[in-house]
Amino acid sequence: MMPGGLSRSRKATPEIQAIADKVRPQLEEQTNKKYEKFEAIEYKSQVVAGQNYFIKMDIGCGGFLHIKAFRGISKEDDWQLDGYQANKNKNDELTYF
Template sequence: MMPGGLSETKTATPEVQHIVNQVKPQFESRENRTFRIFKAIVYKTQVVAGINYFIKVQVSDDDYVHLKVFQGLSHENQGPNLDGFQTGKTRDDPLTYF
């Protein structure tokens, strides 16, 4: 993968679900609501000074959101940070850069 470019779409792993779980409070705070379902489905990565994760997350039976999460380099000891999100997505909407 070329630095700065997005990876191919991959099925979410337990590691990606862990990242999603860590940023869920940030997302809920920004949306001013809580979500019973918050399940990572697929993701893409972008290598920067760390890694940007673009993650499709199921938030209800038919509703999805796309999260952009920045994970700094491991020596920085910082948890993942929710950099942005898109709501109103469906299961079929492709993950793209935003």
């Protein structure tokens, strides 16, 4: 993958679910919602001055969110929610935002 470009879409792994779970409290604070279901479905990655992950989340009842999680270069950097898109459906493509 070329630095700066998005990877192809891949099926979510337990590692991707763990990243999503780390930024979930930040998302719930920003959206003022609690998500009973929060399942990573697929993701794309991007190499920047660190790493971005764009993750499609199944939030139940036919609802989906796209979240962007970022971690800097330093080992001490923790995952941060860097944005989200609400009102998505299962077939919406993950794109840069």
